[in-house]
Amino acid sequence: MFHLPLRLLAVGTLTAATALTGSAFAVQAHAATPQYTLKIIGSQGTQVLGINKNGAVFGIADESGAVTQEAFLLQAGSTTMQFLGAPGDPANASSLVSPGGINSAADVVGFTESDKTATITAAEWPDSSTPTNLGSLAGVQDLVTAPEATAINDSGLITGFGSDGHGEAGFTIQGSTVTRLPALPNGGVDVIPLAVSNAGLVVGKADNTATGTQAAEWSNGTITALGGLPGSTDSQATAVNASGERPANTRQPVTAVAPFQLA
16 A cells, blocks of 8 residues: 655635725626645654545554554544554554545545554444454455455445455445456456545556556446556556546656546
8 A cells, every 4th residue: 555645734725805896996806816724734754645525634643552653534623633443453552554545424444454463454434433344244255365445435335455366356345245346358457446436436557468557447347448648658547536537647668657637
C-alpha cells in the first residue's frame, strides 16, 4: 500500500463578492475569490491520505504505544485524532493499520498486518467504531489471501484485492456478498481496483500480455481498458467522481510519472 506524502491540508473558504446597484449606476459583480487557510494536522511525519465531502480526513500518524505509525480519522471541525485499531488489537500493540479509503459517513477501509504473524487482512471501520474483519468473509477467503480494501462508496460498496496464487485478484464487497472483478482479455492476471463512485463505477489498474499494466474500469461486470498517454509504459486510474471523471497517472519512458485525466 502506498501512502501519499501529504503532510498539510488546505481547507477552502469563500469570500463573497458584492454588487452595488441603483437608478444611476451599477457596479459589476466579480466572481468570488477562493481563499485558503493552512491547517497543520498532527506532528512531524503525519500523512493525510484522503478527505470526504464533509471534511473528515484520514491518514497515518504516530500513536503512543503502537509499534509503528497507525491509521487515524479526524472529523471535520475536530482537533482530536481517532486512531483506528486492528481487529482484536484495538491499541495496535502488535499491528499495523493502513487506511485506503473513506465515504461520506466517515466509514474507513484498509488493511491490517500482524507484527507477530505477518498476517494481512482487509478491514472496515464503520464511523471509526469497532473494526470489521473483511478477510473473515467466506467469499473473500475462497478467493484470495492477504486481502486489502482500497475504497468504499456511500452505499457501502467496498473494493479490494489480494493474491489468488497467480497474481492480484480484485473484488467488491456489498454486505456479505463478494464479487470477483474480471481481468483483461489476452492473458490478464493482475486486477487492482483503487476507487469506486457512488454509482458503482470501479476504477484502478489491470494488465495483460499485450499491453502491460494500464488504467481500467469495471461497470456492470465488464472491464474496460482505459489506456494511458502515448508512449507510456503503465498507467492507473486513482479516483472517480459522480460524473465518471477519472484522474490517473502514467509512467513515461525513463523515470517520468505524468498525471492526466480520463473523461
